[in-house]
Amino acid sequence: MKLSKIFLSVFIIFATNLFAKGMPEEFYQIKNIKETKSYFFKYLYKMIKNENNKILEERTFVKTMLNSNLLNINANSEEFLRLLKLKKKYRIKKLFDLTSYMKKIDIIPPSMSLAQAAVESGWGKSRFIKEANNIFGHWTYNSEIGMIPEQRKDEDKHFIRIFKTLQASISAYMLNLNRNKAYKSFHKERYKMRIANKELSGLALSQTMLNYSGIGEEYLSILKIVIKKNKLETYDKKFYQEIKK
Template structure:
């Protein structure tokens, strides 16, 4: 655990230029040749703006972690040990990087690069999942009260309608009944940590892509106005999409979670997840990757690559990881 003298990590975005990511299979196998391929962008994202309640980096995010060496020092001082986290003996220190270290994508030591990448992204995924999990618990409790015949309070109805609107449901004037809850509940749920880590690695080339370095974009999400993102170099003539940029890595992660939970293209992903819940099974990144055929133009090959990344890097070890409640911080 972090020494008691550590009170706050203060981290600030920093922006860089990087090589494009290499072939999917070589990337999954951690071969250095991955820096040569053109980057993958999702086929179906159509969100113009991040969700209204998207997360920002911690308010006191002031220290620019420009180099991998600096990040390693922070991890050491905070007691951040991926091996102990894998084994379930450690909670995950709440270290929130606003941007990846600028030299992360160019590191030659593959094991070191992977360790630092997962250490940067893991707390952000857990934080975004925690927010969704709290909303899910509140939704289930409200559902139980309604089905038990309890009176609907106006504040509860207002909250439910706002939640439904945020997840793409037109619930204005709708009855608050079992149908509404059955439609909304499959959308308000967590993303398996293993799957989120694998997608972040593939889509960002382990932090090497210019979208990750210049725009904190870990998941290649699209927008449709040029001011909202970065133009892909391989964009065909006449196409208008850009890869959305974010003020912080946490903004990218929160937007990714919201998109998988709300975009029509990922309905199969949500149905698979709901089936696991109904069966009383834990969320499984390998299983749920099968619901992401629409995420990239290469379809099944993309799903296969995600599963390979999960397996080779034992990312399922992190599916039960738990975030520390207090913000890990350091002063200087």
């Protein structure tokens, strides 16, 4: 038993050192607060944009497929198999229910993602992002891919998830928001905006994140302040302009 625990500890340390790098080293050398924030937002925006583009591609695929003649769908085709994978990935109940897909397969506004990244990672300087590439405070109960939080109680069993890259952390964050029923109000409000042909507002949608943090309403207020004070909605506009090109 003792040997297995030692082996597990060594494995976790090895995995952490092998994969986790956090923000670039030059980021941690910046002393000016304004410059630190600017670097943080610009650096993560590129990754957020990449993940959102992947989601938009999935969204377009599903929309195109389910808007076609369903009677002509070949159950052995690559397209059909991909639809099955997306159904499982996003936890969709009915295979051909387009509305359910459209509610769950959609972007996370950059302003909201950046605000949560800043809050959850202590502006990129928390232990979790430095040692585990964990930007958004993701938990896991799998000890092989997690590190023990410093103040974890003896009776608790959760670990802080270790990601190979920051990009992987962002991908997991977006998938969590998109498929977890704890964020049903987020799905609902985002879909309303889509139906009304409005650009998705990160500021408005951030106010549906009540279940993301244990501090409740205070968390929503913090996100609103971070978005407004740092003018993060400019990243929403930037993203929408870029995808229209």
